[in-house]
Amino acid sequence: MYKEAALITFYAETPVHMGAGQSVSYVDLPIQRERHTAFPIFWSSGIKGVIRDTCYRIWKDKDKVNLIFGPEEDSDFASCISITDAKILLYPVRSVRGVCAWITCPFVLKRFKEELESAGINEVNKNFEVIDNLHLKDGEAVIPKESISVLGINDKQVAFEEFVFSMKNTSENISEVVKFIKNLLPDTSLTTDIEKHFAIVSDDTFRDFVNYAVEVRTRVRIDQKTGTVKEGALFTEELIPSESVFYSLLFISDPYFGIDDEFYSCLLEVKEKTQGKLNWEEAKNKIEKKEWLEKVKNKEFYLKKAWEGNYFNSAEVLNNLHEILNGTILQLGGDETTGKGFMRVKISL
Template sequence: MCVDAYEIESYYALSLDPIHIGTGGSRLGRVDLPIAREPGTNLPKIPGTSINGPARAYTALATNRYFWKENNQEFSCAGRGGEGGERHCGKINPACPVCVPYGFSKGTSFSIQGLAQFFDAHILFFPVSSMIGTVWVTSPMVLSGLGLQSEFIVPDDRFYPLGEQVRNKNKLNFGWLMLNGGNGQGNLDALQQVPDIIKQRAVLVSDKLFSHIVNSNLEVRTSVSIDPQTGTAEEGALFTYEAIPRGTVFKFDVTYNSGEIFKIGGKEIKAEGNGNVGTSWVKTQVEKGLRLFEILGIGGMGTRGMGRLKILNL
């Protein structure tokens, strides 16, 4: 029998709320709580670790491993499992649907990295309002990352319509920026995971302009910290934060490694009923968590109505 050692799955996701994934600190600048960015391009992104964390917690919720007990022992397979992973169950036969896909540590001879590896989510299509309604911008670099249209070179003062609904427009007015239309032909048909309504209103701009448009159209909100004692605003507690707007389309990859080739502490990893822990078993457990992104959200500011992310190809 042939066993796949690993499988790479690409996920497409749509933000249903603004998404705030912080950098873990504040900086001196325009906003108090900036979002994570790709250093080379300055484009906002969702780091793989910020996908892994909530996916783990939600798989734990979906499989009753958030807090659970066995033989009077208490476990929590979500999160870091205490100081050094001591609250992770670390069960490999039958395999824990959380600890095996996401990893655990029970001393040096009995730990695994996690059979699922999460990569950063990058912006594919970014919504911007214009005189002709909302359009979704993308760029040659973004599309070439998908293996599409890498041959395009768009001048910095032009846009190329990609979708039906923007095909005959020769001007695109963002209010603060006016672009002339070019006659590049695009075809996004191969991107079946992306909703038609977005593809029909997609426009291509240069890589440089893409970064500029995205960074100029992030949500910047002002909020106040509430003192939990009094229920009123804390003094000097006004702060601003950035977020990626709702309607943004992202793509991220997850690599699923097979557990069939591993032995931990001399023991094989086996699923319930002595089943195989192949790539599809790992994927099934992770997708139980990814499915909840749409309801429970990711990132910070969840209590301020942010963070819900719908995975489009589950």
């Protein structure tokens, strides 16, 4: 059972390619997409692998990484964390005025609200009430009042990519939605002004933009012997544009040591009452049933490391991950040598 939950947001510092493999379309290497919406998505397995590798390089402790993320080989315990697929929240498009705009749609915002509620972030309710009754037609856009002077080509219209949209309204409640989202995003010089570059379009319009307003690059492979293009080595690659914003949920349970639940609960009680100030030997002396200690001798190495390393329960594991990941940049999707896939991360507790 998961005891802690947090929101992770990803801000693309560079174009990102999380590949879905081969394709039968004109794009040889497409990005990952949801089957039912065709929206871009980052599969959780790739995200978790990158986070695991990042933690290992910083902690330099294989046992700690295995206990939190699960062992790479077969074992009698699994990971104590679960990361959901990262879904699109805001998508950057060209704007006739203001250079670019971050767009979203009612479908995305409603789903975002539901997932935040499942993570226990209940303050979303008062901010997102306006979205429940928001009905947009194609060709309509809702923008906050702060965006009118920046994005508007006049006081009634905005233009994204090659299309002109009429402004439906500039409700104060929309501004509150933008402020709420802004507080969840990684801090960059661009996200500080997000309320000036924000728009909500219809679900169908959003689907079309995330399908067709993507980067497609043509690449070649070079023959290392001749220094020229290899024959038949021309290929195209689809990329999520920089400044895109995705989100994922992180759920954490207590680490599983394979010990008696009652004994583990007793240890947690000792840790809570003493505010974690006791070392492992002192904690063991607080246990009344000494026969328990005989049963966990083969686990004591891991118990001691987790106890004294402050990753003994779900709250401590979350704090460890928050310390490592919050504000850092992860490299998702390979392509390290071409400078793509850099995502700035924020964890909201």
